[in-house]
Every structure is written in structure tokens, then in C-alpha cells.
Amino acid sequence: MAVPPTRPVLRDRYDRKQQMVVLQAARVFAARGYDQTSIQDLAEEIGLAAGGLYHYIGSKEQLLIRICDQLMDPLLERARELLAAPAEPEAQLRALAGLWVAHVVEHRDHMLVFQQERHTIERGEQWRGVRSSRKQFERLVEDVLDRLAQAGRLRLADRRLALSALLGMVNHTAQWFRPRGRLRPADVARGYVDLLVD
Amino acid sequence: MAVPPTRPVLRDRYDRKQQMVVLQAARVFAARGYDQTSIQDLAEEIGLAAGGLYHYIGSKEQLLIRICDQLMDPLLERARELLAAPAEPEAQLRALAGLWVAHVVEHRDHMLVFQQERHTIERGEQWRGVRSSRKQFERLVEDVLDRLAQAGRLRLADRRLALSALLGMVNHTAQWFRPRGRLRPADVARGYVDLLVD
Amino acid sequence: MAVPPTRPVLRDRYDRKQQMVVLQAARVFAARGYDQTSIQDLAEEIGLAAGGLYHYIGSKEQLLIRICDQLMDPLLERARELLAAPAEPEAQLRALAGLWVAHVVEHRDHMLVFQQERHTIERGEQWRGVRSSRKQFERLVEDVLDRLAQAGRLRLADRRLALSALLGMVNHTAQWFRPRGRLRPADVARGYVDLLVD
Amino acid sequence: MAVPPTRPVLRDRYDRKQQMVVLQAARVFAARGYDQTSIQDLAEEIGLAAGGLYHYIGSKEQLLIRICDQLMDPLLERARELLAAPAEPEAQLRALAGLWVAHVVEHRDHMLVFQQERHTIERGEQWRGVRSSRKQFERLVEDVLDRLAQAGRLRLADRRLALSALLGMVNHTAQWFRPRGRLRPADVARGYVDLLVD
DNA sequence: TATGAATGAGCCTTCATTCAT
DNA sequence: CATGAATGAAGGCTCATTCAT
Structure with missing residues (x-):
């Protein structure tokens, strides 16, 4: 098991290195696949x-969990902050989509791993936390869409379908977006929201 | 290697059983993951x-290829038939989305496996055929969207973004659609197209 | 996991081979130690x-459990048979010691492994069966000694101490007895009992 | 390698701590097994x-050797002292058994480790010293039994069998004796000798 | 066709030991 | 003296695949 040191200085260095390891692992897993990447491969790549x-x-699976947490935790936190403040539903949806797409694009590797390993995440006890984060985030998006619908601005009668459509579009972004491309994340987010809002 | 029998009667029985094997494999792989499912697991499940x-x-990888072919081949064929006939772009998009969503829903397991193993499909020589099918299908969708744009009916200025959005929505459908749910595939398809069309 | 075949003929061959494997493993473990013997070593030795x-x-630990069962089960069974029949306590003790020493000598390797791994056996859940067998056997010996004491023929006032002494002597036999030596198992057993009986 | 300090004061503190380490290691090894205890486990337990x-x-194996030495050296020394003085064989046997059983009981953990690792001790070059101690001690016991037999007081015709019986009884004591139990070590020793002496 | 024994490579993980700090 | 990061070599076990029956 991975036992972090207790002395603060060492603890800091340890935490930083651990973050790096998780980050690099996400990159390698995204490219080769989680199962197709051996610990040896990974270690080599990390040095x-x-x-x-x-x-x-701790273990290969715990590493995968950490990758998912590194993806979901800050996203969930920022989304919560945003939606805690009072604002019009359309404005909130635009802001939410903006940070969401930006996050997906910045965590492209994490997203790809997350999608690859969907069946893993949905199964075991140790994945409960990750599952919960995902559900909470989806719930936040759902709430904004509901308020948009109540304001009569949602272009789709079925709110659940609108939610699924948005989830599909944004998540899929990880699979085609290129940082050096013509579109910036903000453009992408605006485009998605434009589709949904009247 | 899997050597099919030559006598027609036997060949028929063999082919039917092979189809069943591929179908069942898709189901098991979708639930447990391709790499996490051993051949022994699979054999047991199949009996x-x-x-x-x-x-x-033939081999585990060939089985995976067959799953992808069982998914892509009929979809591509039907889409080609549809788009070969002359028709208005909106009508064609609606018809295409209809059969596409229906196909995704009927091949939910295949889709999930296809998405899980995206990194595999994108890499090796033996995956060229599957890759090609995917690209051809996306090209067909792109063409319809282009014609829709030329007709001034596409609600998104960026056609590529519209394509990605549609791909994201439809593919993601495999992950949430429940056959016994409120929505029928046709409803879903109509919803997606309504978002895109003016 | 080790899955035995279902068809009777194959099942028979499987069981016989399994017995051989357990037997050989006992030999190798006795000589090199359970932990110091790798599965590779063992496999090589077995061919x-x-x-x-x-x-x-199934697993290395299950193999160890099987070794212990192969030791305890027949001993316990024969001891039970013997003590089920009515007889004088001294005669029963002599008979019991006779078969016990003979069993220890014939299962010398099993005994050495059993003693080496005492700490393992006393700990985990999966060892409950083996622990239970050991306790049941000791209980049988204890009963005979009790009846001997009631008949006024036990040379040691403390029956528990007598039991421990006998257990110590007989078990230790595995560590020095040589089949080609001067003493036969029956001589050894007689000697031990002579010490205890008035 | 473990390099003790040279300055006497430090050397003293070092030696005391080393004794403690060996003592604690004996305890942990007895409970979990030598091979099943990692250096990290041990370190944690020791603090x-x-x-x-x-x-x-120095090394894990040297630690094991030290445990054996801590067991054998003082026992051998005291036994030698005792037997150096002239006395009747029965009195000597009683005295020897007394200190022996007391030693076994006080070094219960050492004994359990010693028995667990019998196959290790009997094999390598570096174990020659421990093996030699064991043989010398057994030789001392054998001598007393021989003199007892010459005095016509040994209840077993076969002296080797008597020796093995005594070794078995006393060594096995480590496995059942409880310090807070009904019996004191002296009672146990007397019981064993009573069995052997006419 | 189908079975299940068998292989051999490879995987995740542990661990005794070393060393810079 | 003590820490904990790091190594490198196994070790137990799994698994895709083959083959005699």
C-alpha cells in the first residue's frame, strides 16, 4: 500500500510526485489503454x-481511481461554486458549459480513460466514490436544464433527453478536440448551448 | 484458426452458431470489459x-473485430442505401438519424465494446477495416449535414462542430437508453435532429 | 481455481493426479520449506x-490445506473407528498409539510441513477445518487417557500434562524416525505407551 | 551490514537495543512466521x-540466527555448568529438566521460531553454529540418560528412544504452555522426568 | 465438433536491501 | 542514528492458445 510520509516537508514532496504520477498515468492509459499498459510500461514511461x-x-486499480478523482473532484467543486450563486438559468448554463468543456479539454486523457473504463467504474464497491461524483455532477447539469425549461427557454420538450444530449456532446469532445485547432473550448461550449437554448 | 466447414448444410449451422457466439461475446464484453473477460469466462457464459x-x-482479437463488423457493416449498408436515393437534406437526416439510433439501441452492447476499445481500434494494422467503416459512416453523416447547411437549415455555423455534436449525442445513447423506458428510439432521433435543424 | 472435470472417467484421472501432486508437494515442502519453495520449483519437481x-x-495455500487434510482425515477416521469399539483403556491406548505412530511415520513429510506451518494453520478462516480436525483428534486421545486415569493406570497425576507429553513424543517422531533404522513404528509406539501406563 | 559503535557508552546502548530488537523479532516471527513477516512489518511493530x-x-537471516543464538547459548551454558558438577544421574536429570523447561517457557517465541525454521537451520553453511549448539545440547541430555540407564533407573530399554521422547515432550511444551496456567514450569519438568525414571 | 489438460509468457505485486538526506 | 525513497529480482497467479483424445 502507498503510505505517505508524516513529516510535512516530505509529505509535500510526496504529494507533488504522486500528482505527477497520476497525471502521467492518465496520459499513458489514454493512449494505450488501461489493461494494455503494464505497470512495467508505466514505470518506464515515468522513469x-x-x-x-x-x-x-497502492495498486493499479487505486491509480485508476485517483485518475478519476483528479478528473471529477475539481470539476464538481467549480460547478458547485458556480451554481451556488444566484443567476439566470441561461447565463448559468453558458457558464457551466464553458468551464465544463474547458475542463474536459484540459483533462482530455483523464476523460478518455474514464470512458474506456466505464464498465469498471460502474461495478465494484471501491468505485462508489467515483460513481457518486459523476451522479452529483449530472444532477447539477440536470437542475440547470430544469430551470431553463421552467423559463421556457429549452428547445427540447424532454428534459432528460436534453441532459443526455448535452452529456453526450460534451463528453465526446475529448475524442476529437485538438488544442491547436481552429476552435477554442469557449466556442465549442457556446455551440452546444446554442443548440439547446431557444 | 477458425476453419468453417465447406458442406453447405454444416456451413449454415456453423455460421448461425458463430453469429450467436459473437452476439453473446458482445454482451459479456460490454458488461465486464474485453480485457477483464478471459476466454474461459466467455466460454463458460456461452456454454x-x-x-x-x-x-x-480464431482468436480473441478476431472476435473483437467481428463484434465491430457486426456493428458497422449493416449500419453502413443501410445508411448508404438511404443516402443513395435523392431526397431533401432534412428528410434524409431525419431518416438517417432514425435508423442510426435504432441500430445503436439494438446493438447497445456492440457500441459499448466499440467505445471501450477505441484505442485498440485506432492502432493496429488488422483494424484498418473497422477504422475505414467508421470513417465512411461519419463521412456520410457529414455530407448530409453539409447539404443541410447549404440549404440554410443547420442551426450551427460550424459544420464540423455540428457533426461532432451529433456523433456525441447518438453514440452516447448506448450508455443510457433503456428499451423498456418512456422513450422510443424514434423519439430520441427526432429530438437530436430537432436540436440541429432550424 | 482448480475445477475438476465432470465426466467420471476424466474425474478419476484428475483425482488421482491431484493426489500425486499433493503427495509430492508434501515431500518438497518438507525438505525446502513451504515459503522457500516457489511454485516454479514445485512444478519442475513434479514435471x-x-x-x-x-x-x-487452486492456490499455493489451498495446496497446503490439502496436504494437511491428507494427513489428518484418514488418521481421524481410523482413530474414530478404533475408539468406537468397546475395549479396555490400555488396549485402546496401545492400538491408538500404534496406528498413530505408523501414520506419522508414513506421512513424515506431511507432519514436517504441518509443524513448520503451525502459525499459518492457527490463524486464518480457511484453516478452520484443519484446526478442527486437529482438535478432534487430540480430544480422542484425551478421552482414552481419561479412561486410563479412571482405571488408575495412568502414571501421571495430571491428565492434561500426560496428553501434552504424548502429543509431543509422537509428533516429534517425524523428526528423527528413519524407516530403515533399528526401530519399527510399533516399537516406538509401545515405548511411548509404556512410559505412560503403570 | 550492522556495524556496532566502538565507544563503550554508545556500544552499551546499542547492544541493549539490539537485544530488544531480537526479542521483539522472535515474538513477531513466532506469531506470523519468519517468511510471512516482511522487514517492513517487523520495523513497524518495533517502531x-x-x-x-x-x-x-545486518540481514534478515542474521536476525534469525541471532534469535537462535539467544535461545541456545544461555541454555547450553547453564546445562554445561550443571553437568560439570558431580551428582547422581536422577538428580542431574531433574535439575537439567527443570532449567530446560524453564528456559523453553521463557523463550517460548524463540522456540516456536526455531521449530518453524528447522529446515533452514539444517541446511546452510551459516547455520553451522546453531546446528552445533543443538547437537551439543542433545548430547548432554543423552549423557545424563545414559548414566541413568547404567544406574538401572531408566524406564525405557532403548536409550535413544528415551532421548527422543524427552526432546519431543520438552520442545512441544512451547506450543501449549501458558504462563498464567495451573502448572508451573517446575511441575511440568517433574512430570516429564517422572515418566522416564523408575 | 468438443473437451480439458497443458504450456509459457507475462502481469501485478512484494520485499530485502541500499543510500542520499 | 534514523528516514523513506528507490531498486531489481522474484513470486504467485492468470490467460490466450494448442492439441491429444
Whole structure:
């Protein structure tokens, strides 16, 4: 198991390195696939011996969980902050979509891994936290869409279908968006929202 | 290697069983993941011994390829037929979305496997055929959207973004659609198109 | 996991081979130690590839459990048979010691492994069965000693101490007895009982 | 390698701590098994980091050797002292058994480790010293029994069997004796000798 | 066709040990 | 003295695949 050191200075260095490991792992898993990447492969890419990795990851599955947390936690936090403040539903949806698409684009690798391993996430006990985060986030999006519908601005009669459509569009963004491309994340987000809002 | 029999009667029975094997494999892979499912797991679920499976699959990877073909081939064929006939772009888009969503829903497991193994499909030589099918299908959708745009009916200025949005929505459908739910595939397809068309 | 075949003929061959594997494992473990013997070592000695062994053992620990069962089950059964029949306590003790020592000597390797791994046996849930067998056997010995004491023929006032002494002597036999030596098992058993009986 | 300090004051503190380490290691090994206990486990139990342990142990195997020495050296020394003085064989046997059983009981953990690792001790070059101690001690016991037999007081015709019986009884004591129980070590020793002496 | 024994490579993980700090 | 990061070599086990029956 990965046991972080207790002394604050070391703890800091440890935490930073652990973040790096998770980040790099996301990149490698996204490219080769989680199962197709051996711990040896990963260690090599990170520049450690296989055993050394285990100071930071606990297990391969815990590493995968950390990748998902690194994806979901800040997104959920920022979305909550945003929606806590009072504002018009359309404005909130635009702001939410903006940060969401930006997050997806910045965490492209995390997203790809998250999607690849959907069946894993939906199954075990140890994935409960990740599942819960995903559901909470979807709930936030749903709420904004509901308020938009109540304001008569949602172009789709079925709110659930609107939610699924938005989820599908945004998540899929990870699979085609290129940072050096013509479109900026904000353009993408605006486009998606334009489709939904009257 | 899987060597099908030559005598027609036997060949027929063999083909039918092979189709069943591929179908069942899609189901199991969708639930447990391709890599997390061993050949022995799969054989047990199908009701054969491990060795017996190999009469029908050739190899595990070929089985995966067959799953993808079973998904893409008929979809591509029907889409081509549809778009070969002359018709208005909106009508064609509606018809295309209808059969597409219906196909996704009917091949939910295939879709989930297809999405899980995206990184596999995008890489090797033996996946060229599957990749090609996917690209051809996306090209067909793109063409309809282009004609819709030329007719001034597309609600998004950026056609590529519209394509990505549609791909995202429809593909994502596999992840939430429930056959016994409130919505029928046709409702879903209509909703998606309504978002895009003016 | 080790899954035995269902068809009777194959099942028979499987069971026989499994018995052989357990037997050989006892021999190797006794000589090199359970932990110091790798599955590779063991497989080599048995004449299988490492993977092939797993058709018969399930896991290294289950193999250890089987060794213990192969030791305890027949001993317990014979002891029960013997003590079920009515007889004088001294005669029963002599008969019991006779078969017990003979069993220890014939299962010398099993005994050595059993003693080496005492700490393992006393701990986990999966060892409950083995622990229970050991306790039941000791209980049988205790009963005979009690009846001997009631008949006024036990040379030690403390019956528990007598039991421990006998257990110590007989079990230790595995560590020094040589089949080609001067003493036969029956001589050893007689000697032990002579010490205890007035 | 473990390099003790040279300055006497430090050396003293070092030696005391080393004794403690060996003592605690015996306890942990007895409970969990030598091989099943990692250096990290051990360090945690002792309250050091893994690296810190190595100041005191040299290597895991040297630690095991020290445990055996801590068991055998004082026993052998006291037994030699006792038997150096002239006395009747029965009195000597009683005295020897007394200190022996007391020693076994006080070094219960050491004994359990010693028995667990019998196959290790009997094999390597570095174990020659421990093996030699064991043999010398057994030789001392054998001599007393021989003199007892010459005095016509041994209840077993076969002296080797008597020796094995005594070794078995006393060594086995480590496995059942409870310090807070009804019996004191002296009672146990007397019981064993009573069995052997006419 | 089908079975299940068998292989051999590879995977995740552990662990004794070392060393810079 | 002590820490904890790091290594590198196994170790137990799984698994796709083959083949005699």
C-alpha cells in the first residue's frame, strides 16, 4: 500500500510526485489503454522502477481511481461554486458549459480513460466514490436544464433527453478536440448551448 | 484458426452458431470489459469449453473485430442505401438519424465494446477495416449535414462542430437508453435532429 | 481455481493426479520449506509447467490445506473407528498409539510441513477445518487417557500434562524416525505407551 | 551490514537495543512466521523505519540466527555448568529438566521460531553454529540418560528412544504452555522426568 | 465438433536491501 | 542514528492458445 510520509516537508514532496504520477498515468492509459499498459510500461514511461511506483499508487486499480478523482473532484467543486450563486438559468448554463468543456479539454486523457473504463467504474464497491461524483455532477447539469425549461427557454420538450444530449456532446469532445485547432473550448461550449437554448 | 466447414448444410449451422457466439461475446464484453473477460469466462457464459470456442473465433482479437463488423457493416449498408436515393437534406437526416439510433439501441452492447476499445481500434494494422467503416459512416453523416447547411437549415455555423455534436449525442445513447423506458428510439432521433435543424 | 472435470472417467484421472501432486508437494515442502519453495520449483519437481499445476491446486495455500487434510482425515477416521469399539483403556491406548505412530511415520513429510506451518494453520478462516480436525483428534486421545486415569493406570497425576507429553513424543517422531533404522513404528509406539501406563 | 559503535557508552546502548530488537523479532516471527513477516512489518511493530532496523540486524537471516543464538547459548551454558558438577544421574536429570523447561517457557517465541525454521537451520553453511549448539545440547541430555540407564533407573530399554521422547515432550511444551496456567514450569519438568525414571 | 489438460509468457505485486538526506 | 525513497529480482497467479483424445 502507498503510505505517505508524516513529516510535512516530505509529505509535500510526496504529494507533488504522486500528482505527477497520476497525471502521467492518465496520459499513458489514454493512449494505450488501461489493461494494455503494464505497470512495467508505466514505470518506464515515468522513469521509475516498477517497484518504486508502488510508493505512490497502492495498486493499479487505486491509480485508476485517483485518475478519476483528479478528473471529477475539481470539476464538481467549480460547478458547485458556480451554481451556488444566484443567476439566470441561461447565463448559468453558458457558464457551466464553458468551464465544463474547458475542463474536459484540459483533462482530455483523464476523460478518455474514464470512458474506456466505464464498465469498471460502474461495478465494484471501491468505485462508489467515483460513481457518486459523476451522479452529483449530472444532477447539477440536470437542475440547470430544469430551470431553463421552467423559463421556457429549452428547445427540447424532454428534459432528460436534453441532459443526455448535452452529456453526450460534451463528453465526446475529448475524442476529437485538438488544442491547436481552429476552435477554442469557449466556442465549442457556446455551440452546444446554442443548440439547446431557444 | 477458425476453419468453417465447406458442406453447405454444416456451413449454415456453423455460421448461425458463430453469429450467436459473437452476439453473446458482445454482451459479456460490454458488461465486464474485453480485457477483464478471459476466454474461459466467455466460454463458460456461452456454454462451451475454452477449446470449443476456438472453433468459432480464431482468436480473441478476431472476435473483437467481428463484434465491430457486426456493428458497422449493416449500419453502413443501410445508411448508404438511404443516402443513395435523392431526397431533401432534412428528410434524409431525419431518416438517417432514425435508423442510426435504432441500430445503436439494438446493438447497445456492440457500441459499448466499440467505445471501450477505441484505442485498440485506432492502432493496429488488422483494424484498418473497422477504422475505414467508421470513417465512411461519419463521412456520410457529414455530407448530409453539409447539404443541410447549404440549404440554410443547420442551426450551427460550424459544420464540423455540428457533426461532432451529433456523433456525441447518438453514440452516447448506448450508455443510457433503456428499451423498456418512456422513450422510443424514434423519439430520441427526432429530438437530436430537432436540436440541429432550424 | 482448480475445477475438476465432470465426466467420471476424466474425474478419476484428475483425482488421482491431484493426489500425486499433493503427495509430492508434501515431500518438497518438507525438505525446502513451504515459503522457500516457489511454485516454479514445485512444478519442475513434479514435471509440469507452473501454469499446469494450477489445474490441480487452486492456490499455493489451498495446496497446503490439502496436504494437511491428507494427513489428518484418514488418521481421524481410523482413530474414530478404533475408539468406537468397546475395549479396555490400555488396549485402546496401545492400538491408538500404534496406528498413530505408523501414520506419522508414513506421512513424515506431511507432519514436517504441518509443524513448520503451525502459525499459518492457527490463524486464518480457511484453516478452520484443519484446526478442527486437529482438535478432534487430540480430544480422542484425551478421552482414552481419561479412561486410563479412571482405571488408575495412568502414571501421571495430571491428565492434561500426560496428553501434552504424548502429543509431543509422537509428533516429534517425524523428526528423527528413519524407516530403515533399528526401530519399527510399533516399537516406538509401545515405548511411548509404556512410559505412560503403570 | 550492522556495524556496532566502538565507544563503550554508545556500544552499551546499542547492544541493549539490539537485544530488544531480537526479542521483539522472535515474538513477531513466532506469531506470523519468519517468511510471512516482511522487514517492513517487523520495523513497524518495533517502531522503526525499515532502514533503521538495518543498523541492528545486518540481514534478515542474521536476525534469525541471532534469535537462535539467544535461545541456545544461555541454555547450553547453564546445562554445561550443571553437568560439570558431580551428582547422581536422577538428580542431574531433574535439575537439567527443570532449567530446560524453564528456559523453553521463557523463550517460548524463540522456540516456536526455531521449530518453524528447522529446515533452514539444517541446511546452510551459516547455520553451522546453531546446528552445533543443538547437537551439543542433545548430547548432554543423552549423557545424563545414559548414566541413568547404567544406574538401572531408566524406564525405557532403548536409550535413544528415551532421548527422543524427552526432546519431543520438552520442545512441544512451547506450543501449549501458558504462563498464567495451573502448572508451573517446575511441575511440568517433574512430570516429564517422572515418566522416564523408575 | 468438443473437451480439458497443458504450456509459457507475462502481469501485478512484494520485499530485502541500499543510500542520499 | 534514523528516514523513506528507490531498486531489481522474484513470486504467485492468470490467460490466450494448442492439441491429444
